[in-house]
């Protein structure tokens with residue numbers, strides 16, 4: 001017996017999820033249709049609802065249901081500071097530090113030349129417009145310390161340099177509470193290269 | 201190559217890595233004795249993987265792998281040090297070298313000399329990028345792959361003359377022109393002589409060498425535009 005075409009297209013559709021190959025997709029499809037049709041209905045409804053309701057915040061680009069998200073409109077945030085991160089998860093991490101009270105811009109990606117992802121694909125001109133609103137005074141680049149994160153930071157700093165905006169990059173080095181004995185050599189090497197003078 | 205091998209402590213650089221299944225990576229590496237290899241790094245994307253953060257491009261590593269077939273399994277990776285992390289323009293130039301190697305190096309074809317030139321070029325990048333480093337690398341790459349330029353004499357076998365203009369024909373070499381041409385492959389004899397000597401002190405030779413190399417590389421990569429070049433241009437538009 002051949003697979004019905006609607007089942008086939010469900011399997012094919014599930015493969016759009018990261019890390020899901022044909023076998024896993026098939027397992028998921030059979031599970032949804034055989035064992036959990038209610039769950040399948042909930043999943044379908046939730047997906048449809050989310051697709052209709054969720055969009056990118058006009059100011060910070062993160063996912064939100066409003067035109068402008070709650071954080072961007074909060075009077076408690078310092079609007080002169082703009083922190084640039086790669087993903088919403090990174091933004092949540094920054095929030096957990098309680099060390100930052102400014103606003104954000106979420107790129108939703110990173111520059112990756114060998115994957116063909118450049119400034120154009122990431123629409124970085126939107127970030128430029130956001131940073132040039134006349135209120136922002138400092139842009140903090142908090143992209144990852146990977147090559148791609150560094151490439152992104154370099155591009156952004158070049159882009160913003162000419163606009164009279166103070167651009168900073170989050171520091172890197174030995175972790176808090178870190179003992180040199182247990183720090184990886186690459187981190188330690190870079191910490192030595194980027195050593196700083198102690199204040200008098 | 202279908203022989204099962206086991207390799208250990210092999211000097212290598214990561215050229216590119218992309219996600220594979222939920223937690224793994226496929227790493228394209230340039231190794232000293234085996235050339236370009238594709239390695240499956242199992243679990244490398246798990247939060248606590250020892251490989252996470254280690255498989256960084258432009259850093260000298262020692263890799264160990266085993267298996268057979270086109271994609272083998274990465275068993276071990278050790279950071280070697282001595283190479284500062286690239287930043288700024290150097291980082292984009294590093295990506296350019298990697299893209300060239302990804303396009304032009306066939307898999308499992310050893311190029312020990314090119315490996316040394318690559319490592320040396322990255323070391324120089326750490327002090328800032330000089331155009332001449334890029335030209336030297338491009339020339340070494342073409343040479344190693346058997347696309348070496350004819351720079352000792354013209355297509356007829358006559359010695360090159362610094363004051364004469366040539367059209368560089370890809371299969372034949374420099375062909376004497378009556379007057380200066382305006383195609384990318386038109387160069388002065390002086391440029392060809394300087395290129396042969398790796399002498400880039402004359403800005404005109406350097407500029408012409410860049411045009412010539414670009415045309416040759418476009419030819420050998422099958423006319424496809426390079427992604428890194430496109431992004432480089434966006435960077436320069438700022």
Ligand SMILES: [Zn+2]
Nearest residue numbers: 057060069072
């Ligand atoms: Zn927002």
